[in-house]
Amino acid sequence: MKIKQNIAISDSGFIFNPTTGDSFSTNPIGQEIIKLLHNSKTEDEIRSFILETYQISRDHFEKDYYDFINVLKKYKLLEENEKD
Amino acid sequence: MTKLQYERPVLQLLNSGAMNKYGTRTEYTPYSHIEGVSVHGLTEKYGSPLFVISERQIRQNFKDANRSFKTRYPKVQFAWSYKTNYLNAVCNVFHQEGSWAEVVSGFEYDKALNNGVPGSKIIFNGPDKTEEELRTAVLNNSPIHIDHLDELYSLQEIAEELNLRPKVAIRVNMDTGIYPMWDRFGFNYENGQAWDAINKIMLNDKLDLIGLHCHIGTYMLAPNAYSIAAAKLSDLAINIKYKYKKNIQYIDMGGGFASKNTLKGSYLLGVDTVPTIDQFAEAICTSILNAGFLEEELPLLILETGRALIDDAGFLLGSVISNKRLSDGRRAVIMDFGVNIMFTSFWYDHKITPAQEFSEFTEDMVLYGPLCMNIDVIREHVTLPLLKKGDQVVVHTVGAYNMTQWMQFIALRPAVVMIDLKGVAHVIRKRETIKSIENEEILPDYLKSFSLNGVEKRTA
Amino acid sequence: MKKTDITIAVTGLNAIDSPGPGISVIRALRESSYYNPRIIGLSYDTMEPGIYMHDLVDKTYQIPFPSAGVDNLLHRIREINKKEKLDVIIPNFDAELFNFIKLEQRLSEDLNIKMFLPSLNQFEERQKSNLFAFGKKYKVKVPKNKTLFSLSEIPLIENDFTFPLVVKGKYYDAKIAYSREQIAQHFEKISVRWGLPIIIQEYIFGSEVNVTAIGDGTGRTVGAVPMRKQYITDKGKAWSGISLDDDKLLKITHDIIKATKWKGSLELEFIKTSNEEYYLLEINPRFPAWIYLAVGCGQNHPDALLKMALGRKVKSFSKHETGKMFIRYSYDMIVNLKEFEKISTLGEL
Structure with a gap:
């Protein structure tokens, strides 16, 4: 899974999708995940990073993660040819 | 190394027309304590959901309202509206403050008697009073507020039968310029029904007409409507004096003052827009004082204020069961309390605050209750921090009508605790058990046995 | 003479096709004879054009929608005031006035921020649903x-x-x-x-005429300029208008302000019939979007309101130029995404 390469994310959590013209805001965790996706990290890598850094159980994070990925998909922020 | 505090990742589309983050009704400040008692501590001890009542707030509300009226009018009496909240502990706080009881059914009447309220201080209202209940009220010397002619005739018969002269008032309905007009209760002022009923009582002479009563509506936002109502009742009282040389002892203005809740569909918050008790008091007192009574003949002013005295003393604590995403992308959060125990969520957008710290990030969401029914919606639209399973919230201003209109549907009703003036919590109604419900059930003997797929029913 | 520095917060920066009055008010304030204002915009939406008009608005902050209530608004104003030291706020939306009126005393006493608003009673009395009673009480013809x-x-x-x-x-x-x-x-x-x-x-047959006016709260009219719309957009808003010489209309305006002791700005909308009768259709308790026409006619109402808010005496304007026109135009600004990002994520720009 990969975030579209032309998507810009700033330190304030502001995201701009130049293909659609939409802008978004996200919280620090969302920012972290998007940056990891941007750097082509795999789901496993992202999960272990978050579990190491934050107080959260694996099950709980997994549920939130898939929900977040679905939101990214809905707003067309992921590479279209990617399969999950 | 200590790990960082986790929060669910969120992504919000920024579009024009959406509320900015300063523009939502979010209360970022967690409401972690009620009267100094920890919300988490309360739910740990008494379970979630849990109703909490602040005794201090009730007494404060009562004192404020009492002062508003007493500084404007010489003779004022409050009567606690049982239907608003008839938990005995709540009623007794009001009785300690000096309130009479105002009841609308035989059940409530018995409750007031059991609380020790003298019969003469129980005002008996409502359209449904059985002959038996009327007889009891007459024997107890309670003021009976007549709702319709059939009741008037019944009372005259009872008076004759018992050879007593019941104390009565009539309920009057009227046009006060507000909509809807509550013309189903009592006798109409404008078309002469009320005056007609007064004449019937006065000429028949078996009943002692001591008061006039009205109750013009509920959650009233217009003090001026009360001013009109008070003027019309005063007008009737003065006509009675003129025609029959009889002084009416009291004018009962009923209840209906709005509380600080926000009605669904209203743009501004209730807490900012609803009139103060002072405004209602000013409207009513000025109207009666200017009506033309001789000073020594001014009637006692009775108020049956319910909602405005108890609503903000009640809180509902609850917990998140789950959060999910709806097919249209909206966030949905399921709480462990629903419309079954928070009936007023049908017409109010109750203020809901988290009970613990959160970051500044929020989400728009719909809040559902736990029932398996589509109507179980607590807030169609609310912006709250990123709630997760187990997080707790405080629903505000739920003291009126919820603890009397709640339903026992598929679950048991929660406990109610009252926090006293010293910050000590007392259970004033226990959490229901299956016993409290099944106690009244009777299973016929022939239904007591069955077997399923050859397996005999289990025995307890 | 050196002008006095002052910081004024203004709402209504939505200078769109159906514009709020904020930008016109700011233009008027910038022409104050006495003050040198620093203008703080207060915005609700991130796309209000005024946010990005840096030659008119020095800095903008997002504020909570009126539906968030008085407490949230006060909280936000306190935050803004810490950074900006506001002297005066001029609210320009009908929907926000209730909350600002409720806050007037607290802002003045706690934060020393002044406003010049009608009382809650004045505000309520002229509501659409109360207007007929208003007409009866103050002897103004209302349909x-x-x-x-x-x-x-x-x-x-x-x-x-x-x-x-x-x-x-x-x-x-x-x-x-x-x-x-x-x-x-x-x-x-x-x-x-x-x-x-x-x-x-x-239904009253006739032509619509409007007046923008300002009262000092004692019954005195500080200024009043009548205008007829000449060209109307499909949303019913004036695209152009012209100032009028109409003594009868001015007299009605003076009478209303005198009878109600109106405090602050107001816009009166009338229908004038063929036999020269005036029917009051609406009272808006704020400056109209076309307020800059009054400035063009020699009556700077926002400047006068500013002075009154700060407790200074102002003389009434005795005349206005008639036959002055305003013609509105739209203009495409070029805005960098960085600016939109700032107002969206930080709530200020």
Whole structure:
């Protein structure tokens, strides 16, 4: 899974999708995940990073993660040819 | 190394027309304590959901309202509206403050008697009073507020039968310029029904007409409507004096003052827009004082204020069961309390605050209750921090009508605790058990046995 | 003479096709004879053009929507005030006025921020649904109206009204009806959108004339400029208008301000009939979007309001130029995404 390469994310959590013209805001965790996706990290890598850094159980994070990925998909922020 | 505090990742589309983050009704400040008692501590001890009542707030509300009226009018009496909240502990706080009881059914009447309220201080209202209940009220010397002619005739018969002269008032309905007009209760002022009923009582002479009563509506936002109502009742009282040389002892203005809740569909918050008790008091007192009574003949002013005295003393604590995403992308959060125990969520957008710290990030969401029914919606639209399973919230201003209109549907009703003036919590109604419900059930003997797929029913 | 520095917060930066008054008010304030204002914009939406008009607005902060209530608004104003040391706030939206009026005393006493607003009573009295009573009380002609709560009440109004008549919603929308059936049609359409009641109003033939005015709260009219719209957009907003010489209209305006002791700015909307009768249609308790026309006619009302807010005495304007026109135009600004990002994520720009 990969975030579209032309998507810009700033330190304030502001995201701009130049293909659609939409802008978004996200919280620090969302920012972290998007940056990891941007750097082509795999789901496993992202999960272990978050579990190491934050107080959260694996099950709980997994549920939130898939929900977040679905939101990214809905707003067309992921590479279209990617399969999950 | 200590790990960082986790929060669910969120992504919000920024579009024009959406509320900015300063523009939502979010209360970022967690409401972690009620009267100094920890919300988490309360739910740990008494379970979630849990109703909490602040005794201090009730007494404060009562004192404020009492002062508003007493500084404007010489003779004022409050009567606690049982239907608003008839938990005995709540009623007794009001009785300690000096309130009479105002009841609308035989059940409530018995409750007031059991609380020790003298019969003469129980005002008996409502359209449904059985002959038996009327007889009891007459024997107890309670003021009976007549709702319709059939009741008037019944009372005259009872008076004759018992050879007593019941104390009565009539309920009057009227046009006060507000909509809807509550013309189903009592006798109409404008078309002469009320005056007609007064004449019937006065000429028949078996009943002692001591008061006039009205109750013009509920959650009233217009003090001026009360001013009109008070003027019309005063007008009737003065006509009675003129025609029959009889002084009416009291004018009962009923209840209906709005509380600080926000009605669904209203743009501004209730807490900012609803009139103060002072405004209602000013409207009513000025109207009666200017009506033309001789000073020594001014009637006692009775108020049956319910909602405005108890609503903000009640809180509902609850917990998140789950959060999910709806097919249209909206966030949905399921709480462990629903419309079954928070009936007023049908017409109010109750203020809901988290009970613990959160970051500044929020989400728009719909809040559902736990029932398996589509109507179980607590807030169609609310912006709250990123709630997760187990997080707790405080629903505000739920003291009126919820603890009397709640339903026992598929679950048991929660406990109610009252926090006293010293910050000590007392259970004033226990959490229901299956016993409290099944106690009244009777299973016929022939239904007591069955077997399923050859397996005999289990025995307890 | 060196002008005095002052910091003024202004709302209504939505200079769009149906504009708020903020930008016009700011232009007027920048022409103050006495003050050198630093202008703080207060915005609700991230796309209000004023946020990005840096030659007029020095800095903008997002504030909570009126529906968030008085406490949230006060909280935000405190935050802004810490950074900006506000002297005066000039609110320009109908929907926000209730909250600002509620805050007037606290802002003045706790934060020393001044406003110059009508009282809550003045504000309520002129509400659309109360306007008929307002007319009776202050002896101003107001088209006859009646509120309806159900379709079944339609036959009852026919004794009091002749066709055509106007069917109006509680907040917005007005349609003309020529028959009982049309009333019913409009009733249903409008009530679905704006709820009940529906207001039935007498239809007055004539042309619409407006006045922007300002009262000092004692009954004195500080200034008043009448205007007729010359060109109207499809949203019913003035695209151009012209200042009038109309003594009768000014007299009515002075009388209303005198009788109500109006405090602050207001816009009066009238219909003038062919026999020179004026019917009051609406009172807006704030500056109109076309307030800069008054400045162009020699009456700088925002400047006068600013002085009164700060407790200074102002003389009444004695005259205005007639035959001055305003013509509105739209203009495409080029805005960097960085700016949108700032106002969106930080709530200030």
